[in-house]
Amino acid sequence: MSSSSLTLPSPAPAAARRRRLLEILGALAIAGTYVYLVLNQPADITGGPGSVPALIALSGFLLGAVLLIVAVLPTLPASTVVLIPVALVLNIVLGQFVGSTLVPFYLDAIGTVLIAVLAGPAAGAATGALSSIVWSFFNPTVLPFAAGAALIGCLAGLAARYGLFRRFYLAPVAGFVTGIIGGVVSAPVAAFVFGGTSGVATGAIVSAFRSMGDSLLAAITKQALISDPMDKAIVFTAVAVLVYALPRRTRLQFPFVRRHRVLAGRAAEPEASVQETAAPNAPQVP
Amino acid sequence: MRVHPLTGLAVAGSTAVITTAAASLPLSLAVVAAALGVSGVTGTLRRLLPAAAAVLVPLAMSLLMVHGLAFPEGSTVLAAWGPARITSEGLAFAAERASLLSAVVLVLLAWSFTVSIPDLVAVLSSRGVRGRLGFVAASTLTLLPAIADRAVRIRQAQESRGLVVRRGLLHKVAAFRLQAVPLVLSLVDDAGTRAAALEARGFSSTGPRTNYRVVPDPAGQRLLRAVLVLAAAAAVAARLWPAGTGG
Numbered sequence: 001m002s003s004s005s006l007t008l009p010s011p012a013p014a015a016a017r018r019r020r021l022l023e024i025l026g027a028l029a030i031a032g033t034y035v036y037l038v039l040n041q042p043a044d045i046t047g048g049p050g051s052v053p054a055l056i057a058l059s060g061f062l063l064g065a066v067l068l069i070v071a072v073l074p075t076l077p078a079s080t081v082v083l084i085p086v087a088l089v090l091n092i093v094l095g096q097f098v099g100s101t102l103v104p105f106y107l108d109a110i111g112t113v114l115i116a117v118l119a120g121p122a123a124g125a126a127t128g129a130l131s132s133i134v135w136s137f138f139n140p141t142v143l144p145f146a147a148g149a150a151l152i153g154c155l156a157g158l159a160a161r162y163g164l165f166r167r168f169y170l171a172p173v174a175g176f177v178t179g180i181i182g183g184v185v186s187a188p189v190a191a192f193v194f195g196g197t198s199g200v201a202t203g204a205i206v207s208a209f210r211s212m213g214d215s216l217l218a219a220i221t222k223q224a225l226i227s228d229p230m231d232k233a234i235v236f237t238a239v240a241v242l243v244y245a246l247p248r249r250t251r252l253q254f255p256f257v258r259r260h261r262v263l264a265g266r267a268a269e270p271e272a273s274v275q276e277t278a279a280p281n282a283p284q285v286p
Numbered sequence: 287m288r289v290h291p292l293t294g295l296a297v298a299g300s301t302a303v304i305t306t307a308a309a310s311l312p313l314s315l316a317v318v319a320a321a322l323g324v325s326g327v328t329g330t331l332r333r334l335l336p337a338a339a340a341v342l343v344p345l346a347m348s349l350l351m352v353h354g355l356a357f358p359e360g361s362t363v364l365a366a367w368g369p370a371r372i373t374s375e376g377l378a379f380a381a382e383r384a385s386l387l388s389a390v391v392l393v394l395l396a397w398s399f400t401v402s403i404p405d406l407v408a409v410l411s412s413r414g415v416r417g418r419l420g421f422v423a424a425s426t427l428t429l430l431p432a433i434a435d436r437a438v439r440i441r442q443a444q445e446s447r448g449l450v451v452r453r454g455l456l457h458k459v460a461a462f463r464l465q466a467v468p469l470v471l472s473l474v475d476d477a478g479t480r481a482a483a484l485e486a487r488g489f490s491s492t493g494p495r496t497n498y499r500v501v502p503d504p505a506g507q508r509l510l511r512a513v514l515v516l517a518a519a520a521a522v523a524a525r526l527w528p529a530g531t532g533g
Contacts, residue, residue: 055526058306081421203348
């Protein structure tokens with residue numbers, strides 16, 4: 001499918017440099033906020049109103065997520081941009097379906113991980129952050145988790161880039177590790193912005209750790225380490241099932257999948273050349 | 287007077303930021319009342335209340351459970367069973383957090399339930415980041431009911447072919463696969479067609495655009511937005527400043 005204009009000039013290197021700078025600033029904002037919150041463990045969280053750490057967590061993580069979107073969104077080809085709304089809806093629809101019939105997990109990242117596997121880490125990060133922002137239209141409490149969702153999309157894309165989806169048994173392992181990192185990064189948001197968790201079942205686990213004398217951040221981090229890795233392992237496995245069930249023609253229409261041989265199977269040379277003649281200027285997603 | 291979508295967002299967003307920065311129980315309760323009042327006047331209360339309850343009830347129950355039952359920092363013990371101790375400090379903290387979060391959620395939901403979606407899309411549909419953001423937001427909001435409908439039809443089709451969800455994890459995984467694969471396949475396929483159609487209409491072009499729908503943006507509302515953004519920034523700075531100097 002044609003993805004970029006054949007007649008208009010490509011963006012200047014200066015614009016590319018500016019975007020790279022925005023990406024780095026966004027990542028630094030998220031990492032810096034996390035490090036500050038964990039090192040300073042604001043003691044007033046349970047002693048007073050505790051709005052200072054909440055404001056720092058909110059502004060730092062949101063700023064990082066917005067910078068990442070501003071940096072990544074204009075560079076994505078149209079074929080990826082049209083997939084983002086589909087991913088957002090899949091997060092919601094499949095999440096609800098699985099939540100109601102399969103297991104007591106919420107699995108609300110299936111769409112994000114699917115895009116990351118098909119279109120790469122940058123697209124995954126943008127999809128994760130956008131998913132939180134658009135979903136907050138109905139549920140404002142997911143907005144502060146935008147940075148965590150972006151991180152999960154980015155890590156899923158990196159796992160696909162380095163071939164962890166080529167072996168079926170490696171996908172849940174990658175999901176498990178992603179869940180550990182994502183859970184640890186999201187815990188300060190839950191602790192400082194919400195002062196707890198958004199579900200009753202997770203709240204019970206936090207309550208148990210708190211009654212053993214843990215600080216709020218420690219209790220929520222431990223709860224996240226119990227729930228999130230399992231949740232993401234299931235999500236990655238579900239995405240692997242979905243991606244391998246897609247027809248070859250559909251899978252290989254994504255330049256990222258062809259270029260980095262994301263999925264197992266015969267090398268994609270013949271298909272790639274057919275695709276290239278169909279779309280001579282399809283840009284390669286990094 | 288017609289309110290510009292971004293003015294509404296600025297009012298809701300700055301109220302949410304200022305309420306968070308102030309973190310005072312009376313202000314939170316006042317904002318809750320004001321959001322419900324505005325929603326009642328605009329006639330969206332009936333849709334707002336279930337949506338807000340779906341978010342806030344589990345959140346409030348979780349807060350009550352976490353801080354009501356276990357609050358090691360609390361000293362005034364009201365009741366205790368083994369490791370669980372109910373302290374008045376814990377209950378006060380839970381009430382304060384719950385009212386603050388209710389205020390923020392209600393004020394933002396009041397905006398999203400009153401804003402005119404076509405106006406919002408028209409405002410966002412310029413070029414660059416805003417254009418793409420507008421496309422993603424508008425496309426998601428319109429696709430959501432359509433895809434939910436398609437998921438139901440796929441389930442019905444599979445059931446008419448003999449799909450019965452039996453007990454046991456493997457059966458459920460197989461049932462999930464039978465329904466999810468056709469859904470994802472058709473969506474990815476549709477997206478490819480849509481990408482080609484959008485590209486043919488200049489989706490990625492960086493030239494000037496004209497809008498079919500023009501949303502009036504009076505100077506007064508633009509000024510109001512600037513004032514609100516500054517007020518929110520000032521509230522955050524006022525809260526962070528003593529923290530930065532006083533430790």
